[in-house]
Amino acid sequence: MxxxxxxxxxxxxxxxxxxxxxxxxxxxxxxxxxxxxxxxxxxxxxxxxxxxxxxxxxxxxxxxxxxxxxxxxxxxxxxxxxxxxxxxxxxxxxxxxxxxxxxxxxxxxxxxxxxxxxxxxxxxxxxxxxxxxxxxxxxxxxxxxxxxxxxxxxxxxxxxxxxxxxxxxxxxxxxxxxxxxxxxxxxxxxxxxxxxxxxxxxxxTNLSVNSLKLWGRVFERATVFSDGFCAVFWIARSDFLETCTTRQDTENLVNFLLRIKGVKLAALCGEGDDGVRVNLRSRFPMNAREVAARFGGGGHVLASGCTIREPLKDALSALMAEMESHASSCLPSNK
Ligand SMILES: [Mn+2]
The missing domain is CATH 3.90.1640.10 (inorganic pyrophosphatase (n-terminal core))
Structure with a gap:
């Protein structure tokens, strides 16, 4: 090697x-x-x-x-x-x-x-x-x-x-x-x-039925925007409480959004005690790290994360605006 x-x-x-x-x-x-x-x-x-x-x-x-x-x-x-x-x-x-x-x-x-x-x-x-x-x-x-x-x-x-x-x-x-x-x-x-x-x-083969119940709620909220290039879904703190799950039940959950045809930039927002934790994933030419960096986060080009210290609703709209602007800067010919 x-x-x-x-x-x-x-x-x-x-x-x-x-x-x-x-x-x-x-x-x-x-x-x-x-x-x-x-x-x-x-x-x-x-x-x-x-x-x-x-x-x-x-x-x-x-x-x-x-x-x-x-x-x-x-x-x-x-x-x-x-x-x-x-x-x-x-x-x-x-x-x-x-x-x-x-x-x-x-x-x-x-x-x-x-x-x-x-x-x-x-x-x-x-x-x-x-x-x-x-x-x-x-x-x-x-x-x-x-x-x-x-x-x-x-x-x-x-x-x-x-x-x-x-x-x-x-x-x-x-x-x-x-x-x-x-x-x-x-x-x-x-x-x-x-x-x-x-x-x-x-x-x-290690899923709990509770994590599937959490995912069910999250999938229900999947939203595709920016001409089909971006997608988000979210979890409120009450979802964790009501399904008896934790953030550990959400690892790689965001990847499901990239399975939607045409989506190149995806995010999961999870409400926590110290703000909204965002997991971002992208496909070329979109750059998940650039979006995360706008909120002080980092990681890999195609997989990154950040924490937005705002209420869930505000964090979600700030994030979606940033994703949309990133999408238009990456894919101008598609606009
Ligand atoms: Mn690693």
Whole structure:
């Protein structure tokens, strides 16, 4: 497999090897990619005798519990103060900035080495070692490369976690981000013991009836606008309460809007305690990240997000106006 960055990879392996205590972190609202990467690296740490903490900024999502295979995780609201010294390393997975990480990562930087492994193009480079590969379809590809290139190899459980990380982020190799590199990683992981059929079953047959009831409400509200190029739907806080669901039941829900013929820019607005969380998805030539950036958000060109601190109704109309103006700037010939 072609090596993205031999120097940084060997530097990361050197630091991991030299450190006795690893704190491996997932980002807020953990998705399959951050969870799979953090679990795989934690599993490696346990396997080679390191003292490992797998840290999650909030409750670990039920649907990814299958990846843990006995690896303990801890919900952390802050990086522990005693995590300090040259034998300690923090590894932040798939996390583009300190705000999305367990809090205190910038202070921890003064006390120990911070490694930042990510594929978000807007990564702020907050680590001592920053390995950012925007062309990777998932951070899982990078961690596959890291482990495959190490003396420790990849165990079957780690291979399963990394395979799940990759397929959840690149839509089962269907998103434009999927590359020959993605498929090469799949070969490495299957040879290391990943079982794609089992992972697909874990990932695809885990719905609760409550989440379907939530989705039913949301689908009912689908609105297509801007000459059929844009689509939105929304969730009020009361929908979560009445269907006994949480934001975790909405991961990738926005992708359904892109299945409407002709839609190239789609958004899901979810009302939360601290504003309206917006998930955006686009197809070329529309740029979801540009729209998210108008509201202070970020992410990938085709998949991004932001939070709008307005009442739901106002957030929705501001967002739709921004989407409409983006659509007309991208597709002038269609107007
Ligand atoms: Mn990712």
């Amino acid at each position: 072609k090596n993205h960055a031999a120097d940084v990879v060997s530097e990361i392996l050197r630091v991991l090897s030299a450190s006795d205590r690893w704190l491996v972190l997932m980002h807020e609202k953990p998705d399959g990619d951050t969870a799979g990467c953090a679990i795989a690296l934690s599993s490696l740490g346990v396997r080679i005798g390191k003292d490992v903490i797998l840290g999650c900024p909030e409750q670990f999502p039920q649907k990814y519990l299958f990846m843990l295979r006995g690896i303990q995780h801890r919900v952390l609201d802050r990086i522990p103060d005693d995590f300090s010294g040259e034998r300690c390393v923090v590894v932040s997975m798939d996390t583009s900035n300190p705000e999305r990480a367990v809090s205190g990562i910038e202070e921890a930087r003064e006390r120990c080495t911070v490694i930042n492994i990510d594929h978000h193009p807007d990564n702020t480079g907050y680590g001592h070692i920053n390995w950012v590969v925007p062309t990777a379809s998932a951070t899982g590809e990078m961690v596959t490369e890291l482990l495959a290139g190490s003396e420790w190899g990849i165990s079957p459980d780690e291979a399963n976690a990394l395979y799940a990380a990759i397929v959840t982020d690149n839509g089962n190799f269907c998103f434009p981000s999927s590359s020959s590199q993605s498929h090469e990683c799949a070969v490495i992981l299957v040879e290391a013991g990943a079982v794609p059929g089992d992972i697909a079953e874990e990932l695809e």
